[in-house]
Amino acid sequence: MTGRPADAAVFLEAVRAGATGWDGARQLPAELIREAGRAGLLAADLPHHYGGAGASASDVGELSARTGGVCSSLRALVTVQGMVAAAVLRWGTAGQRETWLPRFASGEAVAAFAATEPDAGSELAAVRTRIEPAGSQLRVTGRKVWVSFGEIADVVLVLGRLDGAPAAVLVETGRPGLRRRPVRDQLGLRAAHIAHLDLDAVPVPRGNLVAAPGFGLSHVAGTALDHGRYTVAWGCVGLAAACHRLATGHALARVQGGVRLSDHQLVRALLARSFVDLTAAEQLCRRAAALRTAGDPEFLAATVTAKYAAARTADSVSRDAVRIHGSAGCDAGSVVGRFLRDAAVMQIIEGAPEVNEMHIADHVIREHRRTAGGHPGHVPVPSGAVP
Amino acid sequence: MHNAIMTSRAPAAGPPDDGVTDEVRSYLAEALGDAPGPGEDYFATGRVNSLFALQLIVFVEARFGLVVEPEDLDLAHFRTATAIASFVAAKRAATDAAGRR
Numbered sequence: 001m002t003g004r005p006a007d008a009a010v011f012l013e014a015v016r017a018g019a020t021g022w023d024g025a026r027q028l029p030a031e032l033i034r035e036a037g038r039a040g041l042l043a044a045d046l047p048h049h050y051g052g053a054g055a056s057a058s059d060v061g062e063l064s065a066r067t068g069g070v071c072s073s074l075r076a077l078v079t080v081q082g083m084v085a086a087a088v089l090r091w092g093t094a095g096q097r098e099t100w101l102p103r104f105a106s107g108e109a110v111a112a113f114a115a116t117e118p119d120a121g122s123e124l125a126a127v128r129t130r131i132e133p134a135g136s137q138l139r140v141t142g143r144k145v146w147v148s149f150g151e152i153a154d155v156v157l158v159l160g161r162l163d164g165a166p167a168a169v170l171v172e173t174g175r176p177g178l179r180r181r182p183v184r185d186q187l188g189l190r191a192a193h194i195a196h197l198d199l200d201a202v203p204v205p206r207g208n209l210v211a212a213p214g215f216g217l218s219h220v221a222g223t224a225l226d227h228g229r230y231t232v233a234w235g236c237v238g239l240a241a242a243c244h245r246l247a248t249g250h251a252l253a254r255v256q257g258g259v260r261l262s263d264h265q266l267v268r269a270l271l272a273r274s275f276v277d278l279t280a281a282e283q284l285c286r287r288a289a290a291l292r293t294a295g296d297p298e299f300l301a302a303t304v305t306a307k308y309a310a311a312r313t314a315d316s317v318s319r320d321a322v323r324i325h326g327s328a329g330c331d332a333g334s335v336v337g338r339f340l341r342d343a344a345v346m347q348i349i350e351g352a353p354e355v356n357e358m359h360i361a362d363h364v365i366r367e368h369r370r371t372a373g374g375h376p377g378h379v380p381v382p383s384g385a386v387p
Numbered sequence: 388m389h390n391a392i393m394t395s396r397a398p399a400a401g402p403p404d405d406g407v408t409d410e411v412r413s414y415l416a417e418a419l420g421d422a423p424g425p426g427e428d429y430f431a432t433g434r435v436n437s438l439f440a441l442q443l444i445v446f447v448e449a450r451f452g453l454v455v456e457p458e459d460l461d462l463a464h465f466r467t468a469t470a471i472a473s474f475v476a477a478k479r480a481a482t483d484a485a486g487r488r
Contacts, residue, residue, distance in 0.1 A: 090457075091457045091460065092457065093457065124437075211457055211460050212460055214462055215460050218437035218438075218440035218441055219440070219441055219444070222438065222440070222441040223441065295445065295448065295449045297445040297449055298442075300438065300441065300442050362418070362439070366417045366418050369417045
């Protein structure tokens with residue numbers, strides 16, 4: 001049984017002081033993951049039956065924001081456990097759900113999601129990883145890059161192709177033929193155990209396929225990425241809020257040449273702009289939460305919109321926070337400096353801004369056609385007769 | 388008119404479907420720019436992208452009050468408006484049968 005939101009808040013405040021050290025050490029402490037599970041931070045929206053807390057979209061958002069305001073790498077753990085749990089809950093077999101979901105919620109098993117390849121980033125339809133029948137089994141062969149928690153994951157949800165159709169398969173990391181190459185010293189998310197994975201004819205049972213071939217990208221990866229965008233969006237709001245709080249505190253405390261920083265008009269303007277952007281991003285996240293709770297099909301576009309705005313806000317607010325801190329913001333171990341590096345990465349993961357814009361434009365055009373009745377762009381539906 | 392790929396089933400001759408086919412076509416018209424024919428395979432014609440494919444499932448669930456289970460995930464259920472109507476009818480029949488037990 002996992003904890004309540006209050007437990008998660010207490011846990012996060014208790015570990016906050018460690019985050020700078022984790023970034024420096026390029027890893028999360030081993031026991032932290034199980035503690036996060038006990039505090040109810042992981043896959044909290046899973047039903048109680050699977051060890052989750054049955055948390056609402058709104059609760060998951062708040063948890064992600066709180067975590068994002070402490071440590072982006074820990075938030076990345078919340079994100080990836082949530083992504084793989086959502087995909088398995090939605091499209092996995094009963095056996096897969098019983099095997100994995102309780103372990104994801106407790107932190108007993110760390111999940112990873114391997115989609116990106118050297119030649120397939122934003123365009124995941126280009127993945128080349130092969131999932132091939134071999135007797136009663138499948139063999140998985142390919143190269144996956146930038147896999148969060150790939151270094152320590154117990155199971156990886158891998159996107160590949162089976163008979164040419166996009167397919168998703170769970171690969172336990174103890175299987176032969178899987179090699180992990182940890183990534184070190186990347187710009188941000190330094191404690192997120194990112195790794196490149198080389199799969200060389202890794203054998204897995206057929207029962208590890210999640211959904212039928214043909215649905216691996218649009219539905220399995222689609223569900224995971226949607227969930228990931230949602231927790232990243234809220235995580236970005238939490239990151240931006242933490243930076244804004246630190247910047248405001250510093251501006252009020254710091255006196256230079258007899259003048260308090262917060263008395264400079266330029267500093268006040270930065271604080272004001274950050275506040276507006278932060279509030280706007282948070283409201284877009286709340287809108288996404290409401291649409292998710294209502295089961296409105298536009299929740300997918302609303303989540304992309306929230307992620308787009310929140311990632312941009314995390315970037316700008318953390319950048320302004322570093323400027324307000326001055327040299328202290330640039331120092332090794334600077335909290336706002338760490339958040340700025342993390343924010344740069346969060347712009348790119350789960351859909352770069354340019355990709356988000358294409359999805360948001362699809363939504364804009366759909367809405368226009370839906371509401372434009374009789375105006376340019378309105379689409380009449382001809383009768384059911386076959387043309 | 389684009390080249391519609393037709394299924395072998397003749398949609399006009401099918402049983403009444405409570406307007407499900409036309410509702411699905413209206414919804415698709417918003418995304419695609421014009422309504423696909425009742426038997427047009429919009430996946431084969433490449434008019435539905437992967438992001439919208441998931442949204443279509445959520446629409447079917449929300450609009451017709453059912454849950455698409457993992458075992459329902461068969462392209463044959465979703466590739467045309469008439470196929471979706473048949474799927475909705477089958478799910479409703481199964482729910483009704485379960486309700487009577």
